[in-house]
Amino acid sequence: MTTTTTTRTDARWAAVRAGLSRGWLETKYSIREPGDLVWTLAFPVIYLVVLLFMRGSTVPGMDFALGAMVLPSLVGMSIGFGGLTGPASTIAVDREDGTLLRAKATPNGMIGYLVGKILMFALTTAVSLVALVIPAFAVAGDLRLDARTFVLLVLIFLVGMLATVPISVALGSLLKRASQTGLLFLGSMLLIVPSGIFYPITALPEWVQWVGQAFPYYWLGLGARSAMLPESMAAAEIGESWRTAEMFAVLGVWAVLGVVLAPIVLRRMARRESGSTVAAARERYMSQGY
Amino acid sequence: MSARDAPPPSGDVALDVRDLRMRYGTKDVLTGVSFEARRGEVLALLGPNGAGKTTTIEILEGFRMRSAGEVLVLGQDPAHADEAWRARLGVVLQSWRDHGRWQVRELLGYLARFYVPYSTPEVTRPWDVDELIRMVGLAEHANAKVQNLSGGQRRRLDVAIGIVGRPELVFLDEPTAGFDPHARREFHDLVHRLADFENTTILLTTHDLDEAEKLADRIIVLDGGTIVANGSADQLARELTTQAEVRWTSGGRRHVHAVTEGDPTGFVRGLLAQDQEVTELEVKRASLEDTYMSLVHRAETSGAETSGAETSGADKNTAAAGGSGQALSERTEEVQS
Numbered sequence: 001m002t003t004t005t006t007t008r009t010d011a012r013w014a015a016v017r018a019g020l021s022r023g024w025l026e027t028k029y030s031i032r033e034p035g036d037l038v039w040t041l042a043f044p045v046i047y048l049v050v051l052l053f054m055r056g057s058t059v060p061g062m063d064f065a066l067g068a069m070v071l072p073s074l075v076g077m078s079i080g081f082g083g084l085t086g087p088a089s090t091i092a093v094d095r096e097d098g099t100l101l102r103a104k105a106t107p108n109g110m111i112g113y114l115v116g117k118i119l120m121f122a123l124t125t126a127v128s129l130v131a132l133v134i135p136a137f138a139v140a141g142d143l144r145l146d147a148r149t150f151v152l153l154v155l156i157f158l159v160g161m162l163a164t165v166p167i168s169v170a171l172g173s174l175l176k177r178a179s180q181t182g183l184l185f186l187g188s189m190l191l192i193v194p195s196g197i198f199y200p201i202t203a204l205p206e207w208v209q210w211v212g213q214a215f216p217y218y219w220l221g222l223g224a225r226s227a228m229l230p231e232s233m234a235a236a237e238i239g240e241s242w243r244t245a246e247m248f249a250v251l252g253v254w255a256v257l258g259v260v261l262a263p264i265v266l267r268r269m270a271r272r273e274s275g276s277t278v279a280a281a282r283e284r285y286m287s288q289g290y
Numbered sequence: 291m292s293a294r295d296a297p298p299p300s301g302d303v304a305l306d307v308r309d310l311r312m313r314y315g316t317k318d319v320l321t322g323v324s325f326e327a328r329r330g331e332v333l334a335l336l337g338p339n340g341a342g343k344t345t346t347i348e349i350l351e352g353f354r355m356r357s358a359g360e361v362l363v364l365g366q367d368p369a370h371a372d373e374a375w376r377a378r379l380g381v382v383l384q385s386w387r388d389h390g391r392w393q394v395r396e397l398l399g400y401l402a403r404f405y406v407p408y409s410t411p412e413v414t415r416p417w418d419v420d421e422l423i424r425m426v427g428l429a430e431h432a433n434a435k436v437q438n439l440s441g442g443q444r445r446r447l448d449v450a451i452g453i454v455g456r457p458e459l460v461f462l463d464e465p466t467a468g469f470d471p472h473a474r475r476e477f478h479d480l481v482h483r484l485a486d487f488e489n490t491t492i493l494l495t496t497h498d499l500d501e502a503e504k505l506a507d508r509i510i511v512l513d514g515g516t517i518v519a520n521g522s523a524d525q526l527a528r529e530l531t532t533q534a535e536v537r538w539t540s541g542g543r544r545h546v547h548a549v550t551e552g553d554p555t556g557f558v559r560g561l562l563a564q565d566q567e568v569t570e571l572e573v574k575r576a577s578l579e580d581t582y583m584s585l586v587h588r589a590e591t592s593g594a595e596t597s598g599a600e601t602s603g604a605d606k607n608t609a610a611a612g613g614s615g616q617a618l619s620e621r622t623e624e625v626q627s
Contacts, residue, residue: 011373011407018403025400029391099388102451104353106404107377274353275383275463276344282386 015108023119043078068142072228073197076221082125083164089181091172096281152227163251166258173269304491310359321515334506338589341512343495377408380457390437405455442473462494527578537572
């Protein structure tokens with residue numbers, strides 16, 4: 001039996017490596033696609049617009065540029081938004097067009113598919129973050145930039161991906177049709193309202209603060225602020241602290257939740273996929289156009 | 291010549307299906323399907339829409355759970371089979387717009403990687419990607435984006451994807467649906483090459499009798515969730531078309547008699563013994579095509595409720611003949627000028 005178990009392990013590793021090549025290829029295709037590039041560069045563009053409007057204004061009561069204050073929150077938001085909505089919408093689409101069925105028809109194909117997806121989202125989100133952060137440092141001189149900033153940002157990016165991508169995979173598997181992904185975008189937008197990203201969370205009613213703190217957006221924003229803002233700005237936060245331990249704990253809980261739930265939901269969804277379900281989706285597209 | 295001359299080298303059973311049943315809610319889609327396929331055999335599941343072809347093939351592919359019955363595909367139950375089993379299998383899917391951005395060679399190269407660990411001394415897996423691209427006639431399009439391929443080219447890519455792991459058994463569900471005659475012919479050539487060259491077992495579904503006759507060594511006719519005939523095209527013609535028309539002239543008049551069941555020889559012997567004036571005797575058996583068309587017609591007009599319950603495997607011949615008898619007059623002698 002040792003030979004068969006070796007083969008099985010070998011085969012899984014081969015699938016992981018194939019998945020990495022898939023992630024790389026898909027990133028390459030995505031960057032070449034103008035439609036996708038718009039999404040990747042959306043946050044840097046939004047930030048430019050925000051900067052334009054906040055020129056010369058400072059944080060109320062402090063001598064700190066408002067534009068510099070908003071940047072870390074946007075970094076957190078782009079990690080959260082990319083991680084939560086991206087995988088869900090592609091999974092819903094891949095399911096209808098037969099991409100998932102191909103993965104299912106290939107030995108260990110689902111492993112390759114998932115690894116590829118995660119890598120692709122990590123890479124495209126990273127590209128978009130770099131495009132956001134590098135010019136911003138040049139513009140907003142008040143930001144903090146040292147080794148701690150860099151390490152914390154990388155950590156928050158990794159934990160943020162773990163906390164959002166699996167949850168998103170699970171949500172995408174629950175959708176019945178690709179056209180329902182709009183709901184996810186809407187839900188994601190609603191969660192941004194109490195997240196303290198565009199409006200300081202301390203100025204919101206207390207119950208809204210609790211809602212905001214239950215979801216990853218707030219903590220991703222807080223984490224990014226703790227990495228990029230000077231120590232003195234912690235005074236504007238809840239409890240006048242960056243609460244780094246709590247931040248990693250809450251994001252960790254979301255990561256565990258996602259890692260446990262995603263394979264279960266995905267497997268249940270994938271089990272139902274067959275040639276006829278894809279054919280039915282195609283027929284619906286042909287007749288109804290969505 | 292559609293059937294291959296050489297018998298498969300081994301008598302191994304690639305597919306073994308016994309009393310397969312499928313029920314969705316209260317609707318019986320398969321009511322006891324049993325058949326076998328030997329290694330190297332090309333088998334066509336033929337039947338009108340709604341006969342249960344796709345359900346059968348999806349159960350064998352391991353994409354659908356059956357309600358009852360025993361199924362062995364390459365010696366394993368597809369409901370519980372592992373990835374090593376999956377690696378020996380090829381599923382030709384009908385692509386639509388998946389992997390549209392991918393380049394042909396990159397997509398095949400990516401999928402080929404999954405099969406490398408399953409290579410054995412007997413079967414080197416996967417195919418060399420460039421060789422495979424040449425074989426399916428996509429050499430000029432190796433660097434093209436999948437979404438820029440024509441329908442026929444895309445289907446050839448589907449076949450290439452289905453066989454990239456050098457499968458021992460290939461499933462094709464309605465492979466030529468929506469093809470123009472030229473693309474269909476090219477596709478048939480490809481299937482022949484695959485079967486001859488690699489001794490691959492192939493199971494395909496089609497609702498086109500002509501296609502089944504061209505491609506398959508053996509045809510299984512499915513109707514209303516059960517098998518109504520199983521054999522080569524010649525055997526099928528004998529087994530399924532039990533009606534014959536006997537025409538003769540006697541006393542200056544033309545007579546027609548329809549034999550709806552069994553061998554018309556007995557009737558002719560009796561006729562010749564009774565009537566010494568018989569001339570211009572003709573015995574015409576209904577063609578396989580006539581019989582199949584009436585089966586399709588019946589399936590389309592009667593819908594789902596009459597199918598399924600009417601027959602079990604044992605009296606399949608009478609079921610098929612009884613259903614398609616309306617084309618010929620019953621046991622009455624007619625007089626024509």
